[in-house]
Amino acid sequence: MSTTPLRDTPLEARADGAQPCATGHDRLRGVGPEDVRRRNRSSVIGLLYPDHSLSRADVAKHTGLSKSSASDVITSLLDDGLIREEGMRAPSGPGRPAIMLHLVPDARQIIALDISHTSHLEGIVTNLTGRILARDEVPVDGGRPLDIEPIVSLCLRLRDRLTAPALGVGVATPGTVDGRGVVVKAANLGWRDVDLASLLSERVGLPVRVDNNANVSALAELQYGAGQRNMIFVQIARGLGAGMIIDNRIVTGTYFSAGEIGHVAVDDTGPICGCGKRGCLETLTSLPVLRKQLAADPSHRDRILTQAGSILGQMLSMPIAMAGVADIVISGDPELIDDTFLAAVSYAVSTRIDADFLGKVVVRRPQLDHDMALLGESASVLRATLL
Numbered sequence: 001m002s003t004t005p006l007r008d009t010p011l012e013a014r015a016d017g018a019q020p021c022a023t024g025h026d027r028l029r030g031v032g033p034e035d036v037r038r039r040n041r042s043s044v045i046g047l048l049y050p051d052h053s054l055s056r057a058d059v060a061k062h063t064g065l066s067k068s069s070a071s072d073v074i075t076s077l078l079d080d081g082l083i084r085e086e087g088m089r090a091p092s093g094p095g096r097p098a099i100m101l102h103l104v105p106d107a108r109q110i111i112a113l114d115i116s117h118t119s120h121l122e123g124i125v126t127n128l129t130g131r132i133l134a135r136d137e138v139p140v141d142g143g144r145p146l147d148i149e150p151i152v153s154l155c156l157r158l159r160d161r162l163t164a165p166a167l168g169v170g171v172a173t174p175g176t177v178d179g180r181g182v183v184v185k186a187a188n189l190g191w192r193d194v195d196l197a198s199l200l201s202e203r204v205g206l207p208v209r210v211d212n213n214a215n216v217s218a219l220a221e222l223q224y225g226a227g228q229r230n231m232i233f234v235q236i237a238r239g240l241g242a243g244m245i246i247d248n249r250i251v252t253g254t255y256f257s258a259g260e261i262g263h264v265a266v267d268d269t270g271p272i273c274g275c276g277k278r279g280c281l282e283t284l285t286s287l288p289v290l291r292k293q294l295a296a297d298p299s300h301r302d303r304i305l306t307q308a309g310s311i312l313g314q315m316l317s318m319p320i321a322m323a324g325v326a327d328i329v330i331s332g333d334p335e336l337i338d339d340t341f342l343a344a345v346s347y348a349v350s351t352r353i354d355a356d357f358l359g360k361v362v363v364r365r366p367q368l369d370h371d372m373a374l375l376g377e378s379a380s381v382l383r384a385t386l387l
């Protein structure tokens with residue numbers, strides 16, 4: 001599992017070398033000294049993440065902090081055990097050798113849960129670089145609405161297995177999640193306006209964040225797989241959802257519903273969808289639809305998969321061109337989302353966009369093949385708290 005540096009753009013360096021402080025614009029946005037402190041800590045951790053070693057002078061240079069400000073931040077991170085000093089680097093000229101700084105990946109741990117399966121809930125404990133340290137699951141009966149008690153129980157069991165202070169809990173869920181951890185709507189769970197972050201946080205005594213599962217799967221591919229800084233990640237399962245990464249960040253949209261492309265009507269003559277519209281994308285390309293079509297006509301497997309992949313490719317061409325994205329990742333049961341399907345997506349895209357302008361667009365499977373939502377949720381907690 002590779003690990004991508006989280007922050008490749010250090011804080012803007014100031015010509016006078018002074019510590020970045022709350023600007024007038026920051027103050028208007030309610031950014032105070034504590035936010036600046038957090039931002040500076042994040043920028044230092046981001047430079048060292050996951051396994052870079054830098055001297056104090058390197059840190060000051062790359063963050064734009066003055067040497068004394070960088071030293072203050074480094075001292076506080078050393079005190080918190082988040083970074084450590086190890087090894088020396090010989091000076092290039094006269095002077096003393098420099099002590100090197102490193103991240104301590106095991107200084108904090110993260111609990112990540114995935115509540116999107118119908119038969120069970122999954123959870124893991126990871127360190128700061130996504131290494132899985134513990135794993136557990138609890139069965140659920142599939143009844144809807146989903147009861148919160150099994151989620152609490154799984155979280156408490158994983159909390160008991162922590163061997164370092166917890167950074168927090170992250171929950172990957174289907175449906176739409178607002179910026180405060182309220183599941184606004186999750187048809188698959190039978191939930192509407194469930195304040196999962198508050199409910200769970202009260203019960204387990206840890207900060208909780210909640211994210212859409214397709215979004216954090218995209219984040220996992222970015223963080224631990226082969227994802228590019230601009231990427232569209234399509235998850236084909238019971239339904240069809242997507243996550244978009246632009247400039248290394250998940251796009252959530254005005255109503256936190258970016259990527260909910262399954263119920264966009266794309267065929268006026270298509271089948272009636274469960275949502276009431278006709279020809280929604282997921283009535284043409286979801287796994288249950290493909291399985292049904294293949295069962296009814298097994299001799300035309302290639303034609304069925306090519307047709308479905310082609311429709312998806314047609315639909316993706318516009319966001320690809322709109323955002324200039326060249327990395328298209330399609331996740332789903334490899335028995336169905338196979339080479340034939342991916343080739344059809346790729347052909348449909350390549351024959352629609354102008355490669356002279358947009359360059360080569362790659363359509364591929366995710367590099368990670370399991371635990372995507374869990375690892376992505378771990379990365380999401382890390383980004384929200386330390387980075």
Ligand SMILES: [Zn+2]
Pocket residue numbers: 262263264273274275276277280
């Ligand atoms: Zn629909």
